[in-house]
Amino acid sequence: MPGQDRTLFMRHDPLPPYQTQASLPDLPFATLDALIRAEAAEHGLDLHDGHGRSTWCKLPDGGEFGAKMGPTGSILYVRAHARDRLHDLREAVTHRLGGHLPGLRPAWSSLDRPGAHPPNFSLARVSSVTRIATDFLRLRLEGGDLDRLSHDLIHFRLVLQPEGTTLPVWPMIGNEGRTVWPKGAATLHRPAYTVRHIDPDAGWLDTDIFIHDGGRACDFAAQAAPGTLVGLSGPGGGGIAQARSMLIGGDETAYPALARHLEAAADDAGGECHLFGARADYPLPRHPGIRVIHTPGGEAALAERLRRDGTDARRIWLATERSRLEPLKSAILGDLGIDKATAHLAAYWSA
Numbered sequence: 001m002p003g004q005d006r007t008l009f010m011r012h013d014p015l016p017p018y019q020t021q022a023s024l025p026d027l028p029f030a031t032l033d034a035l036i037r038a039e040a041a042e043h044g045l046d047l048h049d050g051h052g053r054s055t056w057c058k059l060p061d062g063g064e065f066g067a068k069m070g071p072t073g074s075i076l077y078v079r080a081h082a083r084d085r086l087h088d089l090r091e092a093v094t095h096r097l098g099g100h101l102p103g104l105r106p107a108w109s110s111l112d113r114p115g116a117h118p119p120n121f122s123l124a125r126v127s128s129v130t131r132i133a134t135d136f137l138r139l140r141l142e143g144g145d146l147d148r149l150s151h152d153l154i155h156f157r158l159v160l161q162p163e164g165t166t167l168p169v170w171p172m173i174g175n176e177g178r179t180v181w182p183k184g185a186a187t188l189h190r191p192a193y194t195v196r197h198i199d200p201d202a203g204w205l206d207t208d209i210f211i212h213d214g215g216r217a218c219d220f221a222a223q224a225a226p227g228t229l230v231g232l233s234g235p236g237g238g239g240i241a242q243a244r245s246m247l248i249g250g251d252e253t254a255y256p257a258l259a260r261h262l263e264a265a266a267d268d269a270g271g272e273c274h275l276f277g278a279r280a281d282y283p284l285p286r287h288p289g290i291r292v293i294h295t296p297g298g299e300a301a302l303a304e305r306l307r308r309d310g311t312d313a314r315r316i317w318l319a320t321e322r323s324r325l326e327p328l329k330s331a332i333l334g335d336l337g338i339d340k341a342t343a344h345l346a347a348y349w350s351a
Contacts, residue, residue, distance in 0.1 A: 017064055018086040020177070021077035022106030024282030029053075029074045032067035035100055044340030060239055061085065061153060065093045076106055076304035079341040084120040084148045087112070088236060091120075091179055108177040115172055118179045118233075120148065121159070123170070126228040127204060128220055133281045135252060137209050137221045138196070141230065147200040149232065152239040154260050158207065160189040160220055170231055191217045192237065194256035205232075210252040214224075238344050240264045245313035246290065249274030249302070253348040254319035261317060262287045271313055274302060276320055307335050315342060322347035 024032075033055045040047035046058040048066075056066025056077075063080040078093055080086035085129055098104045112119060124143030132138045149156050161168050162185065171188070174180040182188055198205040209221045241248060241261050246269060248261050258273055262285045270289040280294040295301065299320055306328075316338065317326055323346050332338050332345065 008086050016079040016081050017269055018081065018083055019077060019079045020086060020090055020108045021075055021110045022068055023073070023075055024104075024106060025070060025073040026045055027073050028102070028103075029067060029069045030102075032074045032076065032097075035097060035190075036065075036067060039096065042340075044342075059089075061151075063089050065089060076128035082148065085235070087118055087179075088120040088234065090177075092236075094178060105176065112173045112177065114175050118171055118173055120235075121171055121179075121231060121233045122146070122210055124205075124230055124232050126224045126226055126230065128226065129224055132208065132283055134248060134279055136255075137211060137218075138206055138218050139224070140206050141232070142204045142282055143232065146203060146204060146205055146232075148197060149235050150193050150198045150200045151235065151237035154240060154257060155192050155237030156195060156207075156232055156234030157190040157236065158193050159219060159233050160191075160217065161229075162186065162188070168229060171233075176321050188231070189216050190233065193217075194260060195235075196212050196225045196256050196259065204213060208256045210255070212252075238317075238346070241315045241317035241344065242266070242269075243271075243313070244269055245312055245314045246271035246317070247274075247313035247315075248272070248290075248317040249276060250319040250348070251275075251321060251324070252279070252282070253321075254346075257285070257319065265290060274298065274318075276324070296323070299324040300327045303331040310336060311338075317344045319344075319346040319348045322350045341344060 002095045014124065015099050036055045036057060037047065040057050041207055048056050049067065052069035054066060056064050058064045065078045067074050078090045079085060079237065080089055081106065085310065094106060122143055122145040124141040127140040129141045130138045136327065169182045169186045171179050171181045193207045193209065196208050209217055213217045239344045241266060248258055248271065250258055255277065257277070262273065265287055273290050273292045275292065276296060276298055278296050284292060316332060318325070325345060329345050332343050333340065
């Protein structure tokens, strides 16, 4: 829903056309201002200040979130260029701020009818399951409303019913405009995956699942029969890293995302792609200027090399297990002082 900006500062760029907001009359603006500034510092976001009366962060996809002074207290808002992204961003902002302000339950203005599926959620069915490497299965899913997953944000959540479910229960919009997820025995499993290939017009997408012991999604993929119903939530997560000089890498959980980065890289781009997983038979695209280096468990060695030699990479994207990521974070953000806006360092799982 197009929104009207009634703050008192002058703004020179157009507002994203979709907006939702929540009045928080008992929450001082100074409190929200401090939290938004902390989020910007932690994640390297583009922070803006409206002459002390508003604060907002712009996101790489053109969306934004922020707060402004209300008649009393504050007004929290989220803006985006697509309806499903607005909903997804609103959910993320509510979750992040709720972690600092227990009990925060903003009553958002809503575009969505209570009882409907969220706009960032759709249903799909398994079309096929194909082994593409020793430890990877490719899951092809068919369904409608896939265009939202075909843009720069490359991740989504595969939403799976509990084992043995005969009557599926899916997320719905609640009376306060937020997503209400099934709880208790009906709790859904929502692992994050990468869109590997997609054709929204034909109504399908591929996602590649790393098979490992104890993985619920792994067991699902190994046993899924054509026609099995699943949910798709998103998009979410980071976009595609692009620069003339790149340092990218990850373990097996990040291989599909690395493939997307390599496909999107300009022909004259250069750099390195590090594979930290045990195997390197996943089908990665070839790129003329980006060298693929297989170094199992080599996160610490790469961190030491960066401390010693530095890097001329204009964009860094690394994703691996949390404890193995720590040496890289320490070297890149601490020792080299590289800005968080330039370095995407993600813990994709924890041992």
